[in-house]
Amino acid sequence: MALPHSETEFYRIPSFPAIRQRTQSYAQALHMEFSHHRTVAQSAREYSRGIAGALVFSLPLLFTMEIWWAAVALHPGRLLLYVGVTFGLLLLYNRYAGLREDAGWGEVAIDSVEEMGLGLMVAAAVLWLTGRIHGGMPLAELTSKIVMEGMTVAIGVSVGTAQLGGEAEGDEGLCGEDGTEEVDHLAQAALGLCGAMLFAANIAPTDEVGIIAAESHPAALLILAAVSLICCAVVLHFSQMHGTDRFVAAGSSLHKWRGVVTTYAVALVASAGCLYLFGSLDDQPWTLGIAMTVVVGLPAALGASAGRLLLQSGSKLNSNKPT
Amino acid sequence: MTAPEPTPNTKDTPGKNALEWSVFALSCLLVLGTFAVLIHGMAVWQDAPARLTARAEEAYQEAGHVWVPIVVVNAGDHSAVNVEIEVVSTSPAGESKAAFKVDQIPRGSEREGQVSFEGKKEEHQFRVRVSGYQSE
Numbered sequence: 001m002a003l004p005h006s007e008t009e010f011y012r013i014p015s016f017p018a019i020r021q022r023t024q025s026y027a028q029a030l031h032m033e034f035s036h037h038r039t040v041a042q043s044a045r046e047y048s049r050g051i052a053g054a055l056v057f058s059l060p061l062l063f064t065m066e067i068w069w070a071a072v073a074l075h076p077g078r079l080l081l082y083v084g085v086t087f088g089l090l091l092l093y094n095r096y097a098g099l100r101e102d103a104g105w106g107e108v109a110i111d112s113v114e115e116m117g118l119g120l121m122v123a124a125a126v127l128w129l130t131g132r133i134h135g136g137m138p139l140a141e142l143t144s145k146i147v148m149e150g151m152t153v154a155i156g157v158s159v160g161t162a163q164l165g166g167e168a169e170g171d172e173g174l175c176g177e178d179g180t181e182e183v184d185h186l187a188q189a190a191l192g193l194c195g196a197m198l199f200a201a202n203i204a205p206t207d208e209v210g211i212i213a214a215e216s217h218p219a220a221l222l223i224l225a226a227v228s229l230i231c232c233a234v235v236l237h238f239s240q241m242h243g244t245d246r247f248v249a250a251g252s253s254l255h256k257w258r259g260v261v262t263t264y265a266v267a268l269v270a271s272a273g274c275l276y277l278f279g280s281l282d283d284q285p286w287t288l289g290i291a292m293t294v295v296v297g298l299p300a301a302l303g304a305s306a307g308r309l310l311l312q313s314g315s316k317l318n319s320n321k322p323t
Numbered sequence: 324m325t326a327p328e329p330t331p332n333t334k335d336t337p338g339k340n341a342l343e344w345s346v347f348a349l350s351c352l353l354v355l356g357t358f359a360v361l362i363h364g365m366a367v368w369q370d371a372p373a374r375l376t377a378r379a380e381e382a383y384q385e386a387g388h389v390w391v392p393i394v395v396v397n398a399g400d401h402s403a404v405n406v407e408i409e410v411v412s413t414s415p416a417g418e419s420k421a422a423f424k425v426d427q428i429p430r431g432s433e434r435e436g437q438v439s440f441e442g443k444k445e446e447h448q449f450r451v452r453v454s455g456y457q458s459e
Protein backbone atom coordinates (compact mmCIF):
# COMPACT_ATOMS: atom_id res chain seq x y z
CA MET A 1 0.00 0.00 0.00
CA ALA A 2 1.38 3.38 -0.97
CA LEU A 3 1.96 5.77 1.87
CA PRO A 4 0.17 9.10 1.85
CA HIS A 5 2.28 12.02 0.63
CA SER A 6 2.87 13.49 4.08
CA GLU A 7 4.16 10.18 5.40
CA THR A 8 6.57 9.62 2.50
CA GLU A 9 7.91 13.12 3.23
CA PHE A 10 8.33 12.15 6.85
CA TYR A 11 10.28 8.99 6.06
CA ARG A 12 12.57 10.57 3.47
CA ILE A 13 16.19 10.61 4.66
CA PRO A 14 17.68 14.09 4.21
CA SER A 15 20.95 14.50 2.32
CA PHE A 16 24.09 15.90 3.96
CA PRO A 17 23.68 19.39 2.43
CA ALA A 18 20.11 19.37 3.70
CA ILE A 19 21.29 18.40 7.19
CA ARG A 20 23.93 21.13 7.07
CA GLN A 21 21.40 23.70 5.93
CA ARG A 22 18.93 22.62 8.60
CA THR A 23 21.52 22.67 11.42
CA GLN A 24 22.74 26.07 10.24
CA SER A 25 19.20 27.38 10.37
CA TYR A 26 18.81 25.95 13.90
CA ALA A 27 22.08 27.63 14.90
CA GLN A 28 20.88 30.91 13.39
CA ALA A 29 17.60 30.55 15.28
CA LEU A 30 19.65 30.20 18.48
CA HIS A 31 21.67 33.30 17.48
CA MET A 32 24.78 31.11 17.40
CA GLU A 33 27.62 32.18 15.16
CA PHE A 34 30.50 29.95 14.23
CA SER A 35 34.04 31.21 13.91
CA HIS A 36 35.18 28.88 11.17
CA HIS A 37 34.37 26.50 8.41
CA ARG A 38 36.59 23.55 7.69
CA THR A 39 36.57 20.57 5.40
CA VAL A 40 35.80 17.08 6.62
CA ALA A 41 39.49 16.17 6.18
CA GLN A 42 40.57 19.12 8.35
CA SER A 43 38.06 18.13 11.03
CA ALA A 44 39.24 14.52 10.93
CA ARG A 45 42.83 15.69 11.44
CA GLU A 46 41.70 17.83 14.38
CA TYR A 47 39.89 14.89 15.99
CA SER A 48 42.90 12.64 15.48
CA ARG A 49 45.09 15.22 17.25
CA GLY A 50 42.59 15.30 20.09
CA ILE A 51 42.62 11.52 20.44
CA ALA A 52 46.43 11.47 20.36
CA GLY A 53 46.48 14.14 23.08
CA ALA A 54 43.99 12.16 25.13
CA LEU A 55 46.20 9.08 25.04
CA VAL A 56 49.36 11.06 25.79
CA PHE A 57 47.92 12.92 28.78
CA SER A 58 45.70 10.29 30.35
CA LEU A 59 47.17 6.89 29.56
CA PRO A 60 48.67 6.53 33.07
CA LEU A 61 45.21 7.05 34.51
CA LEU A 62 43.68 4.44 32.20
CA PHE A 63 46.19 1.91 33.51
CA THR A 64 45.68 2.71 37.20
CA MET A 65 43.80 0.07 39.19
CA GLU A 66 42.69 2.43 41.96
CA ILE A 67 40.70 4.42 39.40
CA TRP A 68 38.77 1.34 38.25
CA TRP A 69 38.04 0.53 41.89
CA ALA A 70 37.12 4.07 42.89
CA ALA A 71 34.77 4.33 39.91
CA VAL A 72 32.54 1.51 41.09
CA ALA A 73 32.74 2.46 44.76
CA LEU A 74 31.61 6.07 44.37
CA HIS A 75 28.07 7.35 44.73
CA PRO A 76 26.59 8.14 41.28
CA GLY A 77 26.05 11.74 42.44
CA ARG A 78 29.80 12.15 42.91
CA LEU A 79 30.39 10.94 39.36
CA LEU A 80 27.76 13.37 38.13
CA LEU A 81 29.61 16.16 39.96
CA TYR A 82 32.84 15.02 38.31
CA VAL A 83 31.16 15.30 34.91
CA GLY A 84 29.99 18.83 35.79
CA VAL A 85 33.43 19.92 37.03
CA THR A 86 35.09 18.53 33.90
CA PHE A 87 32.62 20.31 31.66
CA GLY A 88 33.40 23.56 33.51
CA LEU A 89 37.15 22.98 33.04
CA LEU A 90 36.65 22.23 29.35
CA LEU A 91 34.67 25.45 28.93
CA LEU A 92 37.43 27.43 30.64
CA TYR A 93 40.21 25.77 28.67
CA ASN A 94 38.45 26.09 25.33
CA ARG A 95 37.57 29.70 26.08
CA TYR A 96 41.02 30.82 27.16
CA ALA A 97 43.46 28.48 25.43
CA GLY A 98 41.46 26.37 23.03
CA LEU A 99 41.85 26.20 19.29
CA ARG A 100 39.14 28.78 18.59
CA GLU A 101 39.37 31.45 21.23
CA ASP A 102 37.59 33.80 18.84
CA ALA A 103 34.54 31.57 19.17
CA GLY A 104 31.49 32.49 21.21
CA TRP A 105 30.36 30.65 24.32
CA GLY A 106 27.83 28.60 22.31
CA GLU A 107 30.53 27.24 20.02
CA VAL A 108 32.83 26.69 22.99
CA ALA A 109 30.05 24.67 24.67
CA ILE A 110 29.56 22.56 21.52
CA ASP A 111 33.31 21.90 21.34
CA SER A 112 33.31 20.93 25.02
CA VAL A 113 30.45 18.45 24.53
CA GLU A 114 32.31 16.97 21.54
CA GLU A 115 35.48 16.59 23.62
CA MET A 116 33.53 15.00 26.43
CA GLY A 117 31.96 12.54 23.97
CA LEU A 118 35.35 11.73 22.42
CA GLY A 119 36.78 11.29 25.92
CA LEU A 120 34.07 8.76 26.76
CA MET A 121 34.66 6.92 23.47
CA VAL A 122 38.46 6.77 23.90
CA ALA A 123 38.16 5.69 27.54
CA ALA A 124 35.67 2.97 26.61
CA ALA A 125 37.91 1.74 23.79
CA VAL A 126 41.05 1.54 25.97
CA LEU A 127 39.18 -0.07 28.89
CA TRP A 128 37.72 -2.63 26.49
CA LEU A 129 41.10 -3.31 24.87
CA THR A 130 42.67 -3.89 28.28
CA GLY A 131 39.82 -6.14 29.37
CA ARG A 132 38.55 -3.81 32.10
CA ILE A 133 35.05 -3.67 30.66
CA HIS A 134 33.01 -6.12 28.64
CA GLY A 135 29.51 -6.51 27.33
CA GLY A 136 28.33 -8.73 30.17
CA MET A 137 28.91 -6.07 32.83
CA PRO A 138 25.99 -4.36 34.55
CA LEU A 139 25.30 -0.93 33.00
CA ALA A 140 26.06 0.89 36.27
CA GLU A 141 29.57 -0.62 36.54
CA LEU A 142 30.24 -0.04 32.85
CA THR A 143 29.13 3.59 33.03
CA SER A 144 31.01 4.32 36.26
CA LYS A 145 34.32 3.06 34.87
CA ILE A 146 33.97 4.84 31.54
CA VAL A 147 32.90 8.14 33.16
CA MET A 148 35.67 8.07 35.75
CA GLU A 149 38.35 7.61 33.10
CA GLY A 150 36.61 9.50 30.32
CA MET A 151 36.56 12.87 32.05
CA THR A 152 40.35 13.18 32.32
CA VAL A 153 40.62 11.77 28.79
CA ALA A 154 38.26 14.57 27.65
CA ILE A 155 40.65 17.20 29.03
CA GLY A 156 43.44 15.41 27.14
CA VAL A 157 41.34 15.59 23.96
CA SER A 158 40.92 19.32 24.45
CA VAL A 159 44.61 19.95 25.10
CA GLY A 160 45.68 17.69 22.24
CA THR A 161 43.32 19.39 19.80
CA ALA A 162 44.60 22.83 20.70
CA GLN A 163 48.29 22.21 21.28
CA LEU A 164 49.41 19.32 19.08
CA GLY A 165 48.50 20.98 15.81
CA GLY A 166 50.96 22.24 13.25
CA GLU A 167 49.85 25.10 11.08
CA ALA A 168 46.59 26.65 12.23
CA GLU A 169 43.97 25.81 9.63
CA GLY A 170 42.21 29.12 9.47
CA ASP A 171 41.72 29.38 13.21
CA GLU A 172 42.88 32.26 15.24
CA GLY A 173 44.13 30.25 18.16
CA LEU A 174 44.43 32.39 21.23
CA CYS A 175 44.89 35.52 19.14
CA GLY A 176 42.19 37.71 17.93
CA GLU A 177 42.37 38.82 14.34
CA ASP A 178 44.81 41.56 15.26
CA GLY A 179 46.82 39.21 17.45
CA THR A 180 46.60 41.48 20.47
CA GLU A 181 43.87 39.94 22.55
CA GLU A 182 44.80 39.82 26.22
CA VAL A 183 44.58 37.06 28.76
CA ASP A 184 43.84 38.32 32.25
CA HIS A 185 44.56 36.91 35.70
CA LEU A 186 41.31 34.94 35.71
CA ALA A 187 42.26 33.28 32.44
CA GLN A 188 45.70 32.31 33.75
CA ALA A 189 44.19 31.03 37.01
CA ALA A 190 41.65 29.01 35.02
CA LEU A 191 44.39 27.52 32.85
CA GLY A 192 46.44 26.85 35.99
CA LEU A 193 43.45 24.95 37.38
CA CYS A 194 43.21 22.90 34.16
CA GLY A 195 46.94 22.08 34.29
CA ALA A 196 46.80 21.24 37.99
CA MET A 197 43.78 18.97 37.54
CA LEU A 198 45.44 17.19 34.61
CA PHE A 199 48.58 16.48 36.66
CA ALA A 200 46.85 15.83 40.01
CA ALA A 201 44.31 13.43 38.49
CA ASN A 202 47.12 11.03 37.63
CA ILE A 203 48.37 10.92 41.25
CA ALA A 204 45.37 11.59 43.51
CA PRO A 205 43.61 8.20 43.18
CA THR A 206 46.68 6.09 44.01
CA ASP A 207 47.09 4.39 47.40
CA GLU A 208 50.58 5.82 47.67
CA VAL A 209 49.18 9.29 48.45
CA GLY A 210 47.47 8.03 51.62
CA ILE A 211 50.59 6.10 52.66
CA ILE A 212 52.90 9.10 52.21
CA ALA A 213 50.45 11.41 54.00
CA ALA A 214 49.93 9.04 56.92
CA GLU A 215 53.62 8.27 57.41
CA SER A 216 54.98 11.80 56.98
CA HIS A 217 55.90 13.93 59.98
CA PRO A 218 54.13 17.33 59.98
CA ALA A 219 57.51 19.00 59.50
CA ALA A 220 58.09 16.88 56.39
CA LEU A 221 54.71 17.96 55.03
CA LEU A 222 55.60 21.59 55.70
CA ILE A 223 58.83 21.13 53.78
CA LEU A 224 56.86 19.48 50.95
CA ALA A 225 54.55 22.51 50.81
CA ALA A 226 57.56 24.84 50.77
CA VAL A 227 59.18 22.80 47.99
CA SER A 228 55.93 23.02 45.99
CA LEU A 229 55.95 26.81 46.35
CA ILE A 230 59.61 26.96 45.36
CA CYS A 231 58.88 24.78 42.31
CA CYS A 232 56.18 27.26 41.26
CA ALA A 233 58.57 30.18 41.76
CA VAL A 234 61.41 28.51 39.83
CA VAL A 235 59.18 27.50 36.92
CA LEU A 236 57.44 30.86 36.67
CA HIS A 237 60.32 33.25 37.36
CA PHE A 238 63.69 31.54 37.01
CA SER A 239 63.81 28.69 34.52
CA GLN A 240 62.68 30.82 31.57
CA MET A 241 60.41 28.11 30.27
CA HIS A 242 58.79 28.57 26.90
CA GLY A 243 55.94 31.04 27.33
CA THR A 244 57.00 32.66 30.60
CA ASP A 245 57.70 35.93 28.79
CA ARG A 246 54.10 36.02 27.54
CA PHE A 247 52.11 34.45 30.38
CA VAL A 248 53.98 35.33 33.59
CA ALA A 249 54.15 38.76 35.21
CA ALA A 250 57.55 40.43 35.26
CA GLY A 251 56.72 43.25 37.66
CA SER A 252 57.90 43.87 41.20
CA SER A 253 58.81 41.12 43.66
CA LEU A 254 55.40 41.58 45.26
CA HIS A 255 53.72 40.92 41.90
CA LYS A 256 55.87 37.86 41.34
CA TRP A 257 55.10 36.40 44.76
CA ARG A 258 51.43 37.12 44.30
CA GLY A 259 51.54 35.02 41.14
CA VAL A 260 53.43 32.20 42.87
CA VAL A 261 51.07 32.09 45.85
CA THR A 262 48.00 32.26 43.59
CA THR A 263 49.40 29.40 41.50
CA TYR A 264 49.99 27.24 44.59
CA ALA A 265 46.54 28.08 45.96
CA VAL A 266 45.02 26.95 42.65
CA ALA A 267 47.12 23.77 42.91
CA LEU A 268 45.80 23.05 46.41
CA VAL A 269 42.20 23.58 45.25
CA ALA A 270 42.79 21.15 42.36
CA SER A 271 44.49 18.69 44.70
CA ALA A 272 41.65 18.69 47.25
CA GLY A 273 39.08 18.58 44.43
CA CYS A 274 40.70 15.54 42.79
CA LEU A 275 41.03 13.73 46.12
CA TYR A 276 37.36 14.39 46.90
CA LEU A 277 36.12 13.41 43.45
CA PHE A 278 38.08 10.14 43.52
CA GLY A 279 36.76 9.33 47.00
CA SER A 280 40.20 9.42 48.63
CA LEU A 281 39.06 11.82 51.38
CA ASP A 282 36.05 9.71 52.39
CA ASP A 283 36.08 8.54 56.01
CA GLN A 284 39.48 10.12 56.61
CA PRO A 285 40.25 12.42 59.57
CA TRP A 286 40.60 16.04 58.46
CA THR A 287 44.27 16.12 59.46
CA LEU A 288 45.02 13.26 57.08
CA GLY A 289 42.87 14.95 54.42
CA ILE A 290 45.01 18.08 54.65
CA ALA A 291 48.19 16.01 54.57
CA MET A 292 46.98 14.22 51.44
CA THR A 293 46.10 17.56 49.85
CA VAL A 294 49.65 18.80 50.50
CA VAL A 295 51.13 15.59 49.06
CA VAL A 296 49.10 15.83 45.83
CA GLY A 297 49.77 19.58 45.93
CA LEU A 298 53.30 18.99 44.61
CA PRO A 299 52.31 17.51 41.23
CA ALA A 300 49.36 19.88 41.13
CA ALA A 301 51.72 22.85 41.64
CA LEU A 302 53.84 21.65 38.73
CA GLY A 303 50.66 21.34 36.67
CA ALA A 304 49.49 24.82 37.64
CA SER A 305 52.86 26.38 36.75
CA ALA A 306 54.77 24.34 34.14
CA GLY A 307 51.63 22.56 32.94
CA ARG A 308 49.86 25.87 32.51
CA LEU A 309 52.64 27.12 30.24
CA LEU A 310 52.64 23.86 28.29
CA LEU A 311 48.87 24.09 27.81
CA GLN A 312 49.40 27.44 26.10
CA SER A 313 52.60 26.55 24.28
CA GLY A 314 50.88 26.33 20.93
CA SER A 315 49.27 29.72 21.22
CA LYS A 316 50.41 32.94 19.62
CA LEU A 317 49.03 35.16 22.33
CA ASN A 318 50.87 38.24 23.47
CA SER A 319 49.59 38.63 26.99
CA ASN A 320 49.84 42.00 28.61
CA LYS A 321 48.31 41.10 31.96
CA PRO A 322 49.61 37.73 33.07
CA THR A 323 49.54 36.33 36.59
CA MET B 324 10.81 46.23 -6.04
CA THR B 325 13.61 44.94 -3.89
CA ALA B 326 16.28 42.62 -5.13
CA PRO B 327 16.20 39.11 -3.68
CA GLU B 328 18.68 38.52 -0.89
CA PRO B 329 21.74 36.60 -2.09
CA THR B 330 21.85 32.99 -0.96
CA PRO B 331 24.82 32.51 1.36
CA ASN B 332 27.48 30.20 0.02
CA THR B 333 27.41 27.44 2.61
CA LYS B 334 30.92 26.34 1.71
CA ASP B 335 32.39 29.66 2.82
CA THR B 336 29.94 30.47 5.61
CA PRO B 337 31.37 29.72 9.04
CA GLY B 338 29.68 26.64 10.40
CA LYS B 339 30.22 23.02 11.21
CA ASN B 340 30.54 20.34 8.54
CA ALA B 341 28.73 17.00 8.45
CA LEU B 342 31.50 15.18 10.35
CA GLU B 343 31.54 17.78 13.10
CA TRP B 344 27.77 17.69 13.48
CA SER B 345 27.84 13.88 13.51
CA VAL B 346 30.50 13.81 16.26
CA PHE B 347 28.52 16.43 18.19
CA ALA B 348 25.30 14.43 17.87
CA LEU B 349 27.02 11.22 18.98
CA SER B 350 28.66 13.08 21.87
CA CYS B 351 25.30 14.51 22.94
CA LEU B 352 23.85 10.99 22.96
CA LEU B 353 26.75 9.67 25.03
CA VAL B 354 26.71 12.53 27.52
CA LEU B 355 22.92 12.48 27.91
CA GLY B 356 23.00 8.67 28.23
CA THR B 357 25.65 9.03 30.93
CA PHE B 358 23.50 11.56 32.76
CA ALA B 359 20.50 9.24 32.52
CA VAL B 360 22.37 6.23 33.95
CA LEU B 361 23.94 8.26 36.77
CA ILE B 362 20.68 9.99 37.70
CA HIS B 363 18.91 6.62 37.68
CA GLY B 364 21.69 5.29 39.91
CA MET B 365 21.12 8.18 42.33
CA ALA B 366 17.36 7.58 42.34
CA VAL B 367 17.63 3.90 43.26
CA TRP B 368 20.51 4.37 45.72
CA GLN B 369 19.51 3.24 49.24
CA ASP B 370 22.94 3.35 50.87
CA ALA B 371 22.63 -0.34 51.73
CA PRO B 372 25.91 -2.05 52.65
CA ALA B 373 27.35 -4.68 50.36
CA ARG B 374 25.05 -7.73 50.40
CA LEU B 375 26.77 -10.84 49.13
CA THR B 376 25.41 -14.20 48.15
CA ALA B 377 27.40 -17.10 46.74
CA ARG B 378 26.18 -20.10 44.81
CA ALA B 379 27.81 -23.17 43.31
CA GLU B 380 27.31 -23.84 39.62
CA GLU B 381 27.40 -27.27 37.96
CA ALA B 382 30.62 -29.07 38.95
CA TYR B 383 32.74 -30.82 36.33
CA GLN B 384 35.51 -33.40 36.27
CA GLU B 385 38.90 -32.50 34.85
CA ALA B 386 42.41 -33.93 35.32
CA GLY B 387 41.31 -36.16 38.18
CA HIS B 388 39.76 -33.31 40.14
CA VAL B 389 36.26 -32.03 40.67
CA TRP B 390 36.02 -28.36 39.75
CA VAL B 391 33.21 -26.23 41.14
CA PRO B 392 32.47 -22.82 39.58
CA ILE B 393 31.30 -20.35 42.22
CA VAL B 394 29.35 -17.16 41.47
CA VAL B 395 29.30 -14.37 44.03
CA VAL B 396 26.69 -11.61 43.64
CA ASN B 397 26.65 -8.22 45.39
CA ALA B 398 23.08 -6.94 45.68
CA GLY B 399 23.93 -4.02 48.00
CA ASP B 400 24.67 -0.38 47.16
CA HIS B 401 28.31 -0.43 48.21
CA SER B 402 31.26 -2.32 46.79
CA ALA B 403 32.71 -5.24 48.71
CA VAL B 404 36.47 -5.70 48.84
CA ASN B 405 38.68 -8.56 50.01
CA VAL B 406 35.81 -11.02 49.72
CA GLU B 407 36.62 -14.50 51.03
CA ILE B 408 34.62 -17.46 49.80
CA GLU B 409 34.66 -20.83 51.50
CA VAL B 410 33.40 -24.05 49.91
CA VAL B 411 32.86 -27.18 51.99
CA SER B 412 32.60 -30.53 50.25
CA THR B 413 31.06 -33.55 51.89
CA SER B 414 31.96 -36.95 50.44
CA PRO B 415 32.29 -40.54 51.71
CA ALA B 416 35.93 -39.70 52.48
CA GLY B 417 34.80 -36.96 54.88
CA GLU B 418 34.66 -33.17 54.77
CA SER B 419 37.16 -31.02 52.95
CA LYS B 420 37.39 -27.26 52.46
CA ALA B 421 38.58 -24.97 49.71
CA ALA B 422 38.60 -21.19 49.55
CA PHE B 423 39.39 -18.29 47.25
CA LYS B 424 39.46 -14.53 47.49
CA VAL B 425 37.98 -11.84 45.24
CA ASP B 426 39.57 -8.37 45.32
CA GLN B 427 36.42 -6.36 44.67
CA ILE B 428 32.78 -6.91 43.79
CA PRO B 429 31.05 -3.66 42.74
CA ARG B 430 27.41 -2.98 43.55
CA GLY B 431 25.02 -4.93 41.38
CA SER B 432 27.84 -7.02 39.95
CA GLU B 433 28.95 -10.61 40.13
CA ARG B 434 32.32 -12.31 40.02
CA GLU B 435 33.25 -15.90 39.35
CA GLY B 436 35.85 -18.19 40.84
CA GLN B 437 36.56 -21.92 40.96
CA VAL B 438 37.65 -24.40 43.62
CA SER B 439 38.76 -28.00 43.22
CA PHE B 440 38.47 -31.17 45.26
CA GLU B 441 39.92 -34.61 44.83
CA GLY B 442 37.71 -37.55 43.87
CA LYS B 443 34.71 -38.02 41.63
CA LYS B 444 32.02 -35.49 40.99
CA GLU B 445 29.15 -37.80 41.96
CA GLU B 446 30.57 -38.39 45.44
CA HIS B 447 30.56 -34.72 46.50
CA GLN B 448 28.00 -32.36 47.96
CA PHE B 449 28.93 -28.71 48.20
CA ARG B 450 28.10 -25.89 50.61
CA VAL B 451 29.22 -22.36 49.73
CA ARG B 452 29.42 -19.35 52.02
CA VAL B 453 30.92 -15.90 52.05
CA SER B 454 33.22 -16.07 55.05
CA GLY B 455 34.16 -12.39 55.17
CA TYR B 456 34.54 -9.09 53.30
CA GLN B 457 35.00 -5.34 53.74
CA SER B 458 32.27 -2.95 52.60
CA GLU B 459 33.53 0.23 50.90
